[in-house]
Amino acid sequence: MASLPAPRLVLASGNAGKLAELRALLEGTGAVLVPQGELGVEDIEETGLTFVENALLKARHAARLTGLPALADDSGLCVDALDGAPGLYSARYAGGHGDSAANIARLLDELAGLPPARRTARFHAVIVLLRHADDPQPLIAEGAWAGTILDAPRGAGGFGYDPVFLDPEHGLSAAELEPALKNRISHRGKALAVLQSRLGGLDLAALAGTAAFHGEHA
Template sequence: MTELLVASRNAKKLAELRRVLDAAGLTMTLLSLGDVPAFDEAPETGATFEENALAKARDAYTATGLPAVADDSGLTVEALNGMPGVLSARWAGAHGDDLANLELLLGQLRDVPDERRGAAFVSACALVYGPGEQDAVVVRGEWPGVIAREPRGENGFGYDPIFVPDGSSRSAAELSAAEKDAASHRGRALALLVPALRKLC
């Protein structure tokens, strides 16, 4: 069975890809970074989600020789000219401090009227399966919505409690895992990778 390395230690990302593969009828063995020998992971210095995802996937392929998938994702807010963008995980300074990031963003948008609170979750996913420039596929999924005025819901993580998807009255943190999978930016991007992954099986 084809092995596919997911360049992450996040079990939720592995589970999400597993569901996408199962839905597409693809049988692959998924490995995480915890399943392979450690290697130097370059810092995320790209200016775009696509650059960061491709760099992570290429590092993983080069270190292991396994086809590798990586994603870089974040929140873009219209009133902040697309920020926090690639800085989403460290918007308040410390990497991964979800509550501080969320509170800073709400503070920055406090005086922004409802009609200017448009936003989107963005995920770029990269698949690298060989050493050449042509041995890579990069796709992008977007989940449009608006920023709420206060957090709602206990599910999800990151900015989910203040993101209300278009067409919904509930925040992303009020959706079930299945509902989020069906609509989310990462789910959309991973689905776009299926044709390339099918060729590896």
């Protein structure tokens, strides 16, 4: 008897860095994470006023257009000296979407001259899992990673603001950390750990139990 195909989730993002991190974090669950772009889904405008609202918007959009359960992440860097900015606008802080170098340059310019004690910040992540587009009980998990903002970028790994975010426990920027360690201590890793605990080990196949989960309507 032929085995069923691996259960698929659509990731409501086209961010390659997020995809790589979430795939690593989902290893061992038996699920295949497919970026929405591979299924012909374009980004939806993020009109929410909170990370939770934006994550739900993205997940519902991807689930509705693919017929698959959707995983969405909305995250950002919140800097205390900037009253929580760039926050929701982290990916487009310098104007264009996803221009990490420009975003970092603006951030460092706005923090220029501030001592380390006033450069405190945290990454915040919200991960949402919708079983289907009209799921009235979305699973929502949050995670935070506290640190400080460096004076200049360090490291070649990670993405986004990682080169200027210093993890105080290890004394390394997020871009200098080994990927496995970063996944364990990061805001996204913590949020997914919460999600996994709520799902009893993230048994995604058992969670869905529908033909749509296996992509038959995608």
